[in-house]
Amino acid sequence: xxxxxxxxxxxxxxxxxxxxxxxxxxxxxxxxxxxxxxxxxxxxxxxxxxxxxxxxxxxxxxxxxxxxxxxxxxxxxxxxxxxxxxxxxxxxxxxxxxxxxxxxxxxxxxxxxxxxxxxxxxxxxxxxxxxxxxxxxxxxxxxxxxxxxxxxxxxxxxxxxxxxxxxxxxxxxxxxxxxxxxxxxxxxxxxxxxxxxxxxxxxxxxxxxxxxxxxxxxxxxxxxxxxxxxxxxxxxxxxxxxxxxxxxxxxxxxxxxxxxxxxxxxxxxxxxxxxxxxxxxxxxxxxxxxxxxxxxxxxxxxxxx
Amino acid sequence: xxxxxxxxxxxxxxxxxxxxxxxxxxxxxxxxxxxxxxxxxxxxxxxxxxxxxxxxxxxxxxxxxxxxxxxxxxxxxxxxxxxxxxxxxxxxxxxxxxxxxxxxxxxxxxxxxxxxxxxxxxxxxxxxxxxxxxxxxxxxxxxxxxxxxxxxxxxxxxxxxxxxxxxxxxxxxxxxxxxxxxxxxxxxxxxxxxxxxxxxxxxxxxxxxxxxxxxxxxxxxxxxxxxxxxxxxxxxxxxxxxxxxxxxxxxxxxxxxxx
Numbered sequence: 001x002x003x004x005x006x007x008x009x010x011x012x013x014x015x016x017x018x019x020x021x022x023x024x025x026x027x028x029x030x031x032x033x034x035x036x037x038x039x040x041x042x043x044x045x046x047x048x049x050x051x052x053x054x055x056x057x058x059x060x061x062x063x064x065x066x067x068x069x070x071x072x073x074x075x076x077x078x079x080x081x082x083x084x085x086x087x088x089x090x091x092x093x094x095x096x097x098x099x100x101x102x103x104x105x106x107x108x109x110x111x112x113x114x115x116x117x118x119x120x121x122x123x124x125x126x127x128x129x130x131x132x133x134x135x136x137x138x139x140x141x142x143x144x145x146x147x148x149x150x151x152x153x154x155x156x157x158x159x160x161x162x163x164x165x166x167x168x169x170x171x172x173x174x175x176x177x178x179x180x181x182x183x184x185x186x187x188x189x190x191x192x193x194x195x196x197x198x199x200x201x202x203x204x205x206x207x208x209x210x211x212x213x214x215x216x217x218x219x220x221x222x223x224x225x226x227x228x229x230x231x232x233x234x235x236x237x238x239x240x241x242x243x244x245x246x247x248x249x250x251x252x253x254x255x256x257x258x259x260x261x262x263x264x265x266x267x268x269x270x271x272x273x274x275x276x277x278x279x280x281x282x283x284x285x286x287x288x289x290x291x292x293x294x295x296x297x298x299x300x301x302x303x304x305x
Numbered sequence: 306x307x308x309x310x311x312x313x314x315x316x317x318x319x320x321x322x323x324x325x326x327x328x329x330x331x332x333x334x335x336x337x338x339x340x341x342x343x344x345x346x347x348x349x350x351x352x353x354x355x356x357x358x359x360x361x362x363x364x365x366x367x368x369x370x371x372x373x374x375x376x377x378x379x380x381x382x383x384x385x386x387x388x389x390x391x392x393x394x395x396x397x398x399x400x401x402x403x404x405x406x407x408x409x410x411x412x413x414x415x416x417x418x419x420x421x422x423x424x425x426x427x428x429x430x431x432x433x434x435x436x437x438x439x440x441x442x443x444x445x446x447x448x449x450x451x452x453x454x455x456x457x458x459x460x461x462x463x464x465x466x467x468x469x470x471x472x473x474x475x476x477x478x479x480x481x482x483x484x485x486x487x488x489x490x491x492x493x494x495x496x497x498x499x500x501x502x503x504x505x506x507x508x509x510x511x512x513x514x515x516x517x518x519x520x521x522x523x524x525x526x527x528x529x530x531x532x533x534x535x536x537x538x539x540x541x542x543x544x545x546x547x548x549x550x551x552x553x554x555x556x557x558x559x560x561x562x563x564x
Contacts, residue, residue: 002490004347006525007532011348011490059543066551108386108397225544232540236532240543241345247547251554288394295388296456297397 007239008052016046017245021060024246025253028064028194030261031273036061036191037122038280039246048242050111054101055231055238056246058186061224063247064254065217072214079165079211082175083218086197089176090223093183098230101188108299112288117189119285125199126277132203133270140267166207166215174204179219186220187227194220195277209266330370331359332501332513340518341488341497343525349490352376352517354413355483358503368506370479371414371421373432375502376486376517378409378466379495385453401453406438408493410467413484415474423507430502430509434458434467465489492519 001014020042028035036057043053072078104110162169178200182193197216201207207215232238261269337353354374364370383406389398412432414421427433438454461467466489474484497517503510521529532539 002346002348004343004345004490004525006521006529009491009493059547062544063547063551063554066548067555068551070552070555108384108400112394112396225547228543228547229537229540232532232543233536236536238532238540238543240528240532240539240546243543244546244550247550251550255554255558291390292388292395294456294460296453296460297386297388298457298460299384299386 003241003245005048005052005239005242007237008048008056008242010047010049012046012048014245017242018249020046021246021249022253022256023249025064025250025255026257026260027253027276028068028250029254029257029259030264031257031269031276035064035250036193037118037189037195037277040189040191041118041280041284043242048239049237050114051105051235051237052239052242054114054189055228055235056242057191058224058227058231059238059240059243060246060250061191062221062228063243064250065221065224067251067254068217069214069221072217075214076165077211078214078218079163079207080215080218081161082163082166082168082205082207082211083215085161085172085175086179086182086215086219087222089179089181090183090186090219091226093180093185094187094223094227094230095183096180097184097187098227098234100184102234111297114189115284115288117185119281119288121185121196122277122281122284125196126274126281128203129199129270130274130278133267133274137267137271163207166205166211168205168207170205178204179223182219183223183227186223187230193223329360329362329365330503330511332503332511333357333359334499334501334513334515336499336515336517338517339515340520341492342520342522343492343494344522345524347490347492347525350488350492352486352488353483354486354499354501355481356501356513358480358482358511364479365505370476371416371504372474372476372482373415373421373500373502373504374413374474374484374486375432375437375498375500376409376411376488377407377437377498377500378493378519379497380405380407382406383457385456387453387456403438403454403457406457406461408466408495409488409497410434410437410461411470411486411488412468413470413473413486415476415482416472418469418471421504421507422502422509426504426507426509430500430512432502434462434469464491466491488519494519494521 002011003014003017004011020039024035024039024042027038039060040053040057043057044050048056069078101110104113160169161172178197182197185191185193185196194216197220198212201212201216202209228238264272334354334356341350341352358370383403384400385403386397386400388395391398412418412434418433422432427436431437435454435458438457458467474482476482497519499515499517501513503512520526528539531542
């Protein structure tokens with residue numbers, strides 16, 4: 001069944017979209033990430049114009065995050081105060097990100113920048129997570145109880161605030177900085193930023209793992225909603241039909257993924273996620289290094305505003 | 306007055322003579338459809354183009370009649386960029402603005418392209434794919450500006466947007482002709498100019514032009530128009546749908562779990 005997408009102006013197979021949405025949904029349910037970092041490259045691959053893929057990806061993440069947050073709210077594993085602080089930073093970051101995105105588009109370097117962002121961030125996050133989780137797995141086998149460092153440079157900064165749900169008393173600067181960074185990534189890469197937000201909350205802010213996923217999803221809603229609006233009003237690139245097909249697949253996948261996730265240990269999950277992140281990173285990196293089949297690319301001249 | 310009459314008569318004869326010479330052979334065209342509606346399940350379209358040659362005089366004996374049919378989508382400027390290896394990675398290094406390139410272009414002919422149209426006539430009527438693209442403004446400081454125009458043709462040919470289909474127009478008795486033009490699913494909206502050129506001895510003897518209207522209809526039309534005219538409303542609508550879908554999924558699975 002072919003579906004003509006009104007904004008992307010291409011016709012794609014509806015089942016392919018369900019499949020992509022479902023597959024990404026399974027992974028996001030398993031690992032508690034939005035899955036945007038997989039979704040956007042997959043959309044490029046099936047021929048959706050990059051600008052539409054990035055903007056629509058943001059809209060789709062709104063849906064999956066709402067679904068996830070509702071589940072977490074019932075379990076009271078959302079630190080709303082921390083989420084608000086992250087959101088403040090996130091909105092600033094998203095505005096900066098859309099400005100960067102439009103500037104790079106006028107230079108014709110947006111594809112390169114987006115790909116470089118992916119390679120760098122996925123490489124760093126995947127690598128760190130892999131090393132950390134392998135170590136944790138080894139320690140737990142030896143029977144040593146893993147102990148997280150509670151005091152670091154983060155705790156010596158001013159403007160301390162108490163975050164009750166997370167059981168933290170830290171400066172607001174690191175959460176705002178993390179929010180800004182993730183906001184920029186959301187706008188430029190069309191991702192929710194979960195893959196960078198989750199490790200940042202655990203390792204930089206020192207938040208307990210049980211509230212991390214819910215809080216991350218909570219702040220992602222606002223940032224991706226804001227990004228969707230910015231893309232919709234400045235670039236006209238949000239394809240609502242594409243978003244609907246992806247999110248229908250996505251919400252079902254997420255529920256299946258959550259079930260699979262309960263059968264695996266936390267360390268095993270983290271190793272799998274790390275491997276997944278690293279393989280996407282490797283694929284994108286190779287594309288930059290290998291000679292492309294087609295050296296030329298074309299774009300509508302109107303896009304280079 | 307009496308002296309003037311023959312002059313007038315000669316003028317009149319010359320005028321009618323000219324007209325008959327110009328319109329010795331005229332095209333009467335039919336289309337299977339003169340509009341293409343892009344609906345939600347649009348999956349390409351095939352348009353049957355057929356017609357007859359109307360003439361008052363007997364069929365000229367010298368050269369056989371050949372028919373060229375072109376269908377051309379709305380033209381727009383296109384930015385072409387070229388990649389080069391810099392610091393070990395492939396980046397876009399230079400770009401050329403091709404002034405005008407049709408979004409879709411198909412040429413169907415009744416014989417091999419070179420034997421139905423001469424190069425001069427091709428230049429005048431812009432028939433071949435290369436000639437249909439215009440890039441006057443290409444900066445001369447970029448080496449191989451022609452390469453960029455060629456790239457547009459190559460990329461769009463691969464996407465099935467540009468095609469040359471020689472010997473696909475059937476001509477019967479030098480009078481009736483017909484062909485089918487396939488249009489891919491990734492069409493853009495607009496007026497698609499359809500031209501019919503009649504040639505003899507590689508020269509154009511008659512030309513006819515009409516338009517096929519390609520439009521998004523129904524939901525597609527509504528969403529596209531909304532996204533351009535009321536982007537704020539469209540954005541809010543996208544978000545509401547996303548939030549409702551997220552909430553709906555959560556509620557549905559909650560119900561399933563409670564059972």
